[in-house]
Amino acid sequence: MIICPTPLPAKELILLGHGSGGKLSADLLRDVFLPAFRSPVLGRLDDQAMLQIGDVRLAFTTDSFVVKPLFFPGGDIGSLAVNGTINDLAMGGAQPLFLSAAFIIEEGFPIGELGRIARSMAAAAEAAGVEIVTGDTKVVEKGKGDGVFVNTTGIGSVAAEIQLSAGQARPGDQILLSGHIGDHGIAILAAREELGFDAPVESDCAALHTLVRDMLDASTAIRCMRDPTRGGLSSTLNEIAVQSKCGVELHESAVPVREAVRGACELLGFDPLYVANEGKLVAIVAADSAPGVLAAMRAHPLGRDSAIIGSVTDRHPGMVTMKTVFGTTRIVDMLTGDQLPRIC
Amino acid sequence: MIICPTPLPAKELILLGHGSGGKLSADLLRDVFLPAFRSPVLGRLDDQAMLQIGDVRLAFTTDSFVVKPLFFPGGDIGSLAVNGTINDLAMGGAQPLFLSAAFIIEEGFPIGELGRIARSMAAAAEAAGVEIVTGDTKVVEKGKGDGVFVNTTGIGSVAAEIQLSAGQARPGDQILLSGHIGDHGIAILAAREELGFDAPVESDCAALHTLVRDMLDASTAIRCMRDPTRGGLSSTLNEIAVQSKCGVELHESAVPVREAVRGACELLGFDPLYVANEGKLVAIVAADSAPGVLAAMRAHPLGRDSAIIGSVTDRHPGMVTMKTVFGTTRIVDMLTGDQLPRIC
Numbered sequence: 001m002i003i004c005p006t007p008l009p010a011k012e013l014i015l016l017g018h019g020s021g022g023k024l025s026a027d028l029l030r031d032v033f034l035p036a037f038r039s040p041v042l043g044r045l046d047d048q049a050m051l052q053i054g055d056v057r058l059a060f061t062t063d064s065f066v067v068k069p070l071f072f073p074g075g076d077i078g079s080l081a082v083n084g085t086i087n088d089l090a091m092g093g094a095q096p097l098f099l100s101a102a103f104i105i106e107e108g109f110p111i112g113e114l115g116r117i118a119r120s121m122a123a124a125a126e127a128a129g130v131e132i133v134t135g136d137t138k139v140v141e142k143g144k145g146d147g148v149f150v151n152t153t154g155i156g157s158v159a160a161e162i163q164l165s166a167g168q169a170r171p172g173d174q175i176l177l178s179g180h181i182g183d184h185g186i187a188i189l190a191a192r193e194e195l196g197f198d199a200p201v202e203s204d205c206a207a208l209h210t211l212v213r214d215m216l217d218a219s220t221a222i223r224c225m226r227d228p229t230r231g232g233l234s235s236t237l238n239e240i241a242v243q244s245k246c247g248v249e250l251h252e253s254a255v256p257v258r259e260a261v262r263g264a265c266e267l268l269g270f271d272p273l274y275v276a277n278e279g280k281l282v283a284i285v286a287a288d289s290a291p292g293v294l295a296a297m298r299a300h301p302l303g304r305d306s307a308i309i310g311s312v313t314d315r316h317p318g319m320v321t322m323k324t325v326f327g328t329t330r331i332v333d334m335l336t337g338d339q340l341p342r343i344c
Numbered sequence: 345m346i347i348c349p350t351p352l353p354a355k356e357l358i359l360l361g362h363g364s365g366g367k368l369s370a371d372l373l374r375d376v377f378l379p380a381f382r383s384p385v386l387g388r389l390d391d392q393a394m395l396q397i398g399d400v401r402l403a404f405t406t407d408s409f410v411v412k413p414l415f416f417p418g419g420d421i422g423s424l425a426v427n428g429t430i431n432d433l434a435m436g437g438a439q440p441l442f443l444s445a446a447f448i449i450e451e452g453f454p455i456g457e458l459g460r461i462a463r464s465m466a467a468a469a470e471a472a473g474v475e476i477v478t479g480d481t482k483v484v485e486k487g488k489g490d491g492v493f494v495n496t497t498g499i500g501s502v503a504a505e506i507q508l509s510a511g512q513a514r515p516g517d518q519i520l521l522s523g524h525i526g527d528h529g530i531a532i533l534a535a536r537e538e539l540g541f542d543a544p545v546e547s548d549c550a551a552l553h554t555l556v557r558d559m560l561d562a563s564t565a566i567r568c569m570r571d572p573t574r575g576g577l578s579s580t581l582n583e584i585a586v587q588s589k590c591g592v593e594l595h596e597s598a599v600p601v602r603e604a605v606r607g608a609c610e611l612l613g614f615d616p617l618y619v620a621n622e623g624k625l626v627a628i629v630a631a632d633s634a635p636g637v638l639a640a641m642r643a644h645p646l647g648r649d650s651a652i653i654g655s656v657t658d659r660h661p662g663m664v665t666m667k668t669v670f671g672t673t674r675i676v677d678m679l680t681g682d683q684l685p686r687i688c
Binding site for chain 1 (some may be wrong): 355356358359360361362363364369372373375377380382383385386392393395397398399401402404405406407409410419430441442444445446447448449450451452453454455456457458462463465466469475476477479480481483484485487488489490493495497499501531560681685686
């Protein structure tokens, strides 16, 4: 028997926006999952759980991938699933070690494409030095899925001295970004044939753990790191602002955006700040350490275009503002709708 | 760019049977996943990976749940997802500790039902003493999913002296089963309204880790444990026969089957040996320890109806045979089709 200790919420329905990584996702977490699970670890709202088992400190994170299409310029659902979970581990300062892989496949899906996805996962895992050690396969009837969905869950080890958390941002800290934003989201959109839209942009899908290692080697004054995936840079910075109870001030002119991405966004009516990335990270760093961390980032192949894009302030706590290229200041809110469903 | 090191297989398509836990599932693992991932840990084909991290030995396992309907007599997709992953950890002799929970939700799904599922997961986790510490939510368009799919991935700790593996079964070992088979599969079928079929059977969905603990306390001569879920008892025993290169001999009269399950199977043309369980385990135990382990099982609420149902032999290695109630012997093959899709 199911026991319902509290009355069911009103008859609200799940919208695509509940999966956007923006405001509706945060609402769902706050209204449905956190009250049910009541886990202090989950309640920290970091990208990964930190667990102490015996003498070992572990990071643990899960992600399901429902990206459409399955194959796109710069990657596919397989490499995305491996790199995405590696990155969630890396953002906690963990050395990624082991992954699980679980597939939900729609009846009628070509086995050849499944093999191609599996080999892509294996190649991404090998390149990153992690091992896929356990798995699961389920099949649903035609019309009850969409090709294939992949879940990866990862375990990494974390040195005792590493304590990264969004709650640690302090006024005066600098905000570092590892490169151009919006590549992944625009590459996915361009790969959706029905949009009849083309852009010379590849997904930035990449494993960031060696970049993170170089940054941690360069400084012990990194407060937190996050990868701005679903919901884009704006949602990540809003989360940091809320969790640290500080304000975040961006400088629009400092945020790297490729011309092709900027053009596509103008065409489609999108703001690059809300477009997903899969190979970028944001770091909050104490001001006097920021130049050293920036130098370490620029020395890494995945951080060549890193930039300091703003700072943490004690003004307007919990909010993100941006000094625009026109000299005005505007509020950068969390994503509220479903700008780009199924980009990961 | 995607790199395809080997030519794509012929244009074969995924069938529902590839998710059955039977022969087609094994084919998919052998032909697609094992060649791609080439992991020695994955290749052991146990229900969980055993990992050594520093001084700590961990079990790690993943499962996606696509059961239909979401709510059924004796449980729901939430309790099933928690107990199922706990059981995969427990079958390795692990103490389950932490779970992740990832949801793929179809647009339009009622948030109230999602909350009900989350609370059921929380209740199952609390009852079992495990914590859900990290999660993920994705949303797919209406018609691209089926209500909600849940992935749980689990971590448990394993004492250094515990070494359970199907490969360790030896001729003379006894086969112990913790109770009646087929309850879960028949309860799910009866809950599918379109079948217009009713049976007074509840799912046996339960967390088996305390039963396992009592068994391991009773004897150090347990070779392996498995929970006969998808594909039923027959598939589990076939896996043990293949991995141990021994034969398995069942005694039909010793296998506990409830009258209601037997009746439903006769009506539907099913064999209870192939029907899924979600709260039963099979243990292979050295003969002289079998009575002690059986007594420990019967002393546990989830093992009251435990029985010795057969033995391991050196005849017909890799195969399962059964002495029927009519005195004949028949081969019990792996499930080859999709007898009961989406039972977990």
